[in-house]
Amino acid sequence: MADKASTLILFGATGDLAARMLLPSLYGLDLDSLLPDRLRIIATARTEQDDAAFREHVLKALGDHVPADYLDQDKAAAFAQRVHYVPLDATHPQGFKALADAVGPDAGEIAIFLSTAPSLFKPTIDGLASVGLAGDHVRLALEKPLGTDLASSTEINDAVASAFPESATFRIDHYLGKETVQNLLALRFANVIFEPLWNARAIDHVQITVAETIGLEGRGGYYDPSGAIRDMVQNHMLQLLALVAMEPPASFDATAIRDEKVKVLRSLRPITRDSVEQSLVLGQFGSGAVDGQPVPAYAEELGKPSETETFVALKAHLENWRWAGVPFYLRTGKRMPERRTEIVIQFKGVPHSMFSGKGAQARPNRLLISIQPEENIELKLMAKVPGLDRHGIRLREVDMEIGQKDVFSDVRRRIAYERLLLDLIEGDPTLFVRRDEVEAQWAWVDGVRQAWKEAGMTPKSYTAGTWGPSAAIALAERNGVSWND
Structure with a gap:
């Protein structure tokens, strides 16, 4: 384990992510005495203000985004006093000296969280390096997006590598900080009952859904050049797929886990011009209603x-021994009927049902891993309905459910960024994304985008508040699969 950082620098500290996630997460860690006692937090952004003004901003962010029953005003005020502010425009290299002066010459280990526009990554990294805020004693966390394709991602990664070694580079995918995502590893590798069945012999298909009810939320300038496949599939969804499909790592450490994930990503079958129309559906929401409220069309x-x-449904395959022939259905979209992130493992049916002669039908087992809004694991099993069975045996599907909020009611549910920030401060890269993972993801997504352009595919319209174009239903039903709606 690396030495704990004694200085944390937050770039983009006046932004929305900092207000909603980063500052509340740091407050939560401080409240539970998990931050190093000597840790200094230095916030920076372009806004000209002093420590006192920014501390008022911190308290407002905590008041707006921390649950009332968890917000202690005195402790929030004490936390705010740990935060110092340095105004800095990353496009003005001379401004980095003030930041270095605030850090001081004896800062020890430094952790930097970079939450800025991708266009500012290189000037920020150059500025940090110019004043000695890079090197062996500094680690850098980068918030997405890390490029718009493989070429731009490589350019960003090269700029980072010029000042920070890979071992000190922490690429963030906040889904990896979610408890249920981490629990997927425990489910698979801490229970002997699942791993023997976790393969093409027992699993029919896998579904991964990331559904949002929101539209652009004022982010049109970012979202429109990106679209759903680059905003969601390239990072969050492919990371979930890799965790579902990876081989058992030798140990729970960063290298072992990330080695296995990248093998999965490299085994994704390319979607080509010849296969894209049978493998992909694109959509764009029209006007409709979400949660009973009318909403406008995307345009x-x-x-x-x-x-x-704004919607993508695709069928992916992994070309390896474990998963040969098992389709992975990925679906994500905006203005869906409900907010939901989940993984469905659909097992095959029993090879022969001894109950069919008695009028009973056995359904295949299904494992449902819910990630948000509620964290839950549910296994559907077949059971006999109680009774004397004079007219045939009756079977019913029953749920074995593990609700995180119920089973672990004595443990506070944490924001994903709490885990990620603490790991950054402590120097543990296990839940961060390595460069070869990012580039494998981009290589595959670039191929998909190129294929649909060559095929002349354009988004099909779907009504806001529905599960996307009807073609997405057909994509699955061609193989006898129904989406878990």
Whole structure:
């Protein structure tokens, strides 16, 4: 384990992510005495203000985003006193000296969280290096997006590598900080009952859904050039797929886990011009209603016509021994009927049912791993309905359910960023993404995008508040699969 950082620098400290996630997460860690006692937090952004003004901003962010029953005003005020502010415009290299002066010459281990526009990554890294805030004693966390394709991602990674070694580079995918995502590893590798069945012999297919009810939320400038496949599939969904499909790592450490994930990502079968129309559905939401409220179409919300996809459904395959022939169905979209992130492991049916002669039907088992909004694991099993069975045996599907909030009611549910920030401070890269993972993800997504352009595919319209275009249903039903709606 690396030495704990004694200085944490937050870039983009006046932004939305800092207010909603980073500052509340640091407050939570401080409240539970998990931050090093000597840790200094230095916030920086372009806004000109002093420590006192920024501390007022901190207290407002905590008041807005920390549950009332968890917010202790005195402790929040004490936390705010740990935070110092340095105004800095990353496009002005001379401003980095003030940041270095605030850090001081004897800062020890330094952790930097970079939550800025990708266009500012290189000037920020250059500025940090110019004043000695890089090197063996500094680790750097980068918030997505890390590029818009493989070429731009490589450019960003090269810029990072010029000042920070890979061992000190922490690429963030906040899904990896979620408890249920981490619990997927425990489910698979701490229970002997699942691993013998976790393969093509017993599993029919896998579904991964990331559904959002929101539209653009004022982020049109970022979202429209990106679209759903680059915003969600390239990072979050492929990371979930890798965790589902990876081989058992030798140990719970960063190298072993990330080695196995990258093998999965490299085994993704390319989607080509010849296969894309049978493997992919694109959609863009039209007007409709979500949660009973009317919402405008994407182009109306954006303010101009666009061919950007707000919905993607695709069928992926892994070309390896464990998963040969098992389709992975991935689906993500905006303006869906409900907010939901889940993984469905659909097992095959029993090879022969001894109950069919008695009028009973056995359904295949299904494992449902819910990630948000509620964290839950549910296994569907067949059971006999109680009774004397004079007219045939009756079977019913029953649920074995592990609700995190019920089973672990004595443990506070944490924001994903609490785990990630603490791991950054302590120097543990296990739940961060390595460069070869990012580039394998981009290589596959770039191939998918190229294939749909060559095929002349454009998004199909779907009504806001529905599960996407009807073609997404057909994509699965061609193989006898129904989405878990």
